[in-house]
Amino acid sequence: xxxxxxxxxxxxxxxxxxxxxxxxxxxxxxxxxxxxxxxxxxxxxxxxxxxxxxxxxxxxxxxxxxxxxxxxxxxxxxxxxxxxxxxxxxxxxxxxxxxxxxxxxxxxxxxxxxxxxxxxxxxxxxxxxxxxxxxxxxxxxxxxxxxxxxxxxxxxxxxxxxxxxxxxxxxxxxxxxxxxxxxxxxxxxxxxxxxxxxxxxxxxxxxxxxxxxxxxxxxxxxxxxxxxxxxxxxxxxxxxxxxxxxxxxxxxxxxxxxxxxxxxxxxxxxxxxxxxxxxxxxxxxxxxxxxxxxxxxxxxxxxxxxxxxxxxxxxxxxxxxxxxxxxxxxxxxxxxxxxxxxxxxxxxxxxxxxxxxxxxxxxxxxxx
Amino acid sequence: xxxxxxxxxxxxxxxxxxxxxxxxxxxxxxxxxxxxxxxxxxxxxxxxxxxxxxxxxxxxxxxxxxxxxxxxxxxxxxxx
Ligand code: SF4
Numbered sequence: 001x002x003x004x005x006x007x008x009x010x011x012x013x014x015x016x017x018x019x020x021x022x023x024x025x026x027x028x029x030x031x032x033x034x035x036x037x038x039x040x041x042x043x044x045x046x047x048x049x050x051x052x053x054x055x056x057x058x059x060x061x062x063x064x065x066x067x068x069x070x071x072x073x074x075x076x077x078x079x080x081x082x083x084x085x086x087x088x089x090x091x092x093x094x095x096x097x098x099x100x101x102x103x104x105x106x107x108x109x110x111x112x113x114x115x116x117x118x119x120x121x122x123x124x125x126x127x128x129x130x131x132x133x134x135x136x137x138x139x140x141x142x143x144x145x146x147x148x149x150x151x152x153x154x155x156x157x158x159x160x161x162x163x164x165x166x167x168x169x170x171x172x173x174x175x176x177x178x179x180x181x182x183x184x185x186x187x188x189x190x191x192x193x194x195x196x197x198x199x200x201x202x203x204x205x206x207x208x209x210x211x212x213x214x215x216x217x218x219x220x221x222x223x224x225x226x227x228x229x230x231x232x233x234x235x236x237x238x239x240x241x242x243x244x245x246x247x248x249x250x251x252x253x254x255x256x257x258x259x260x261x262x263x264x265x266x267x268x269x270x271x272x273x274x275x276x277x278x279x280x281x282x283x284x285x286x287x288x289x290x291x292x293x294x295x296x297x298x299x300x301x302x303x304x305x306x307x308x309x310x311x312x313x314x315x316x317x318x319x320x321x322x323x324x325x326x327x328x329x330x331x332x333x334x335x336x337x338x339x340x341x342x343x344x345x346x347x348x349x350x351x352x353x354x355x356x357x358x359x360x361x362x363x364x365x366x367x368x
Numbered sequence: 369x370x371x372x373x374x375x376x377x378x379x380x381x382x383x384x385x386x387x388x389x390x391x392x393x394x395x396x397x398x399x400x401x402x403x404x405x406x407x408x409x410x411x412x413x414x415x416x417x418x419x420x421x422x423x424x425x426x427x428x429x430x431x432x433x434x435x436x437x438x439x440x441x442x443x444x445x446x447x448x
Contacts, residue, residue: 009374011426017433020440042371095414122415124397144414147372151416154399158383196372199411199419222371225433251426252411252419261400261418 012223021228022055030239033059035187036231037180037325039173040194041068041353042222048362050224052231060235063325064358066176067194069144069169070097070351071323072276076306077169079103080299081141085115088302090165091133092117093126094141101347103310107141123155123166130164139298143169146200149287150261153268156293165298168287171274173197174205175285181213183279183324190234193219195226195249200265202257203247210245221249268293277312277347278320317346322355329356336360372413374421380406387412 011017038044044064047053053062066072082103085092092107096119099108111117120126126140142152149170156166173194180186191213193206198219210217216237220230226249233246247253265287274286289297299306313319316334321327329335329348339345341357348354375387375394385398387410397416398404410417 011430014433016437020433020436023440024436122397122413124415147413147418150400150418151397151414154397154416158397158399196411196413196418199372229429229433248429250429251421251423254422258400258419260402264400 009223012221012225014225017225018055018228021225021232025055025060025228025232025235026057028057028235028239030059030235033061034189034235034238035061035063036190036192036234036238037063037065037188038192038194038220039065039067039177039180040192040197041071041351041355041358042196043067043192043194043220043227044355044358045353046222046224046227048358050227051362052224052227055228056231060231062192062231063188063328064322064355065180065325066276066279066323068323068348068351068353068355069148069171070101071319071347071354072171072176072278073098073101073143073169073347074275074277074312075103075310076275076308077103077141077143077167078107079310080304080306081139081167082107082110082115083304084139084167084298084302085110085117086113088137089116090137090139090298090302091129092139092141093120093129095120095143097351097353098141098143100344100350102314102350123152124158126166127155127158127160127164130161134161134163137163137165137301139165139167141167141169145171145173145194146197146261146265149269150200150258150264153264154261156268156296157264160296162295165296165301166289167298168269168289170269170287171276172271172285172287174201174209175282176276176279177209177213179276179279179282179285180324183326186325188215188325189238190216190218192227192230192234193217193245195219195221195252198249198253198257200258200261203245203253203255204257206245210243214243216242216244216246218246219249219253221252276323278323314345317348319346319348319356322348329359332356372411372418374409375412377404377406377408377410377417380404385410385417387417
């Protein structure tokens with residue numbers, strides 16, 4: 001077995017490999033322009049950071065889909081976390097990205113108003129907080145796709161203290177991709193599959209989607225060579241009219257995925273209908289705690305209901321449409337005209353992986 | 369948000385591991401990777417190792433890219 005170089009990423013950032021893949025892309029001659037969608041905020045970030053769009057042939061367009069878990073999370077879950085922190089004095093733990101998105105107000109604002117809001121790196125740290133503060137109720141606002149859901153599940157399986165509660169705002173990608181196919185006016189020629197969510201589910205989770213949708217798919221990693229390789233595979237399949245799934249991230253993604261992680265999710269959660277900003281309620285796209293873990297269900301513990309009537313967006317913000325690829329950030333009248341990372345209006349500009357924010361921060365690299 | 373960082377696992381103590389990346393040590397949970405071994409490169413997300421990187425497959429991808437380069441060079445030679 002050959003060893004990876006000491007910096008395992010260097011080879012996947014190699015400019016020479018990028019040039020070769022770019023040339024191969026340009027040599028393809030599809031019979032019509034192609035539009036691919038990725039469904040991963042980390043992809044959008046990497047595509048912007050490495051200036052990938054500026055390398056593409058004119059017939060190829062990459063749209064960002066609903067890949068930012070913070071952005072797809074509707075205000076109800078955030079509002080519930082804010083209410084628990086402010087009105088019930090819980091110690092509210094969440095990931096840094098969730099601090100500034102808004103329910104009625106944001107968790108950052110709640111903290112300024114005196115609530116005890118802490119940023120944790122992962123669910124295990126929330127569990128440690130609960131252990132360290134046995135006299136407090138500790139609630140984790142857990143957000144993220146399969147990649148993160150398995151870590152919440154693992155923390156709950158590792159015998160956490162009873163004073164740890166969670167609000168599960170986890171979401172699953174495959175049901176959202178089914179929903180995207182029904183978005184009026186959205187025409188796609190293929191999907192770039194999210195490398196790290198697919199690490200957990202395996203490519204198997206997307207085989208039936210690929211054949212049912214009639215669209216080719218390709219799993220891609222997050223280095224520039226990975227992304228170009230994924231795009232080259234996808235464009236080749238689309239050009240040849242082949243409806244197949246290509247795995248361009250073989251070093252991290254296996255056909256069956258991470259079985260231990262899947263078992264963890266299955267033993268802790270059951271699929272539940274969940275609402276997505278821009279896509280509405282999607283059957284089976286959320287994760288609710290199973291009865292055996294209900295003692296850790298923060299909403300049940302505090303007899304709190306999600307408020308279904310909170311408006312999905314700030315007036316004028318087009319995040320809902322940006323999220324499903326119907327509007328590019330530049331198509332929103334507020335983009336860089338009242339909405340910027342320093343004064344964001346909507347979650348797509350607030351979240352570190354929001355499409356509007358990535359586009360704003362990296363746009364210089366596309367002016368060529 | 370699904371950002372996961374490749375790191376080399378240098379120690380295992382039950383379900384806790386120590387990883388190294390660029391001289392920085394980091395404690396990670398190994399609950400989701402029962403088969404992991406010291407020396408493996410793992411992907412770390414939210415404090416958990418979520419997958420072992422397959423070094424053979426990584427090398428294969430790199431070889432494939434090198435072959436692309438050889439093909440191009442070959443084509444260039446043929447043209448000259
Ligand atoms: S630019 Fe700002 S206001 Fe417009 S869609 Fe994006 S986040 Fe919303």
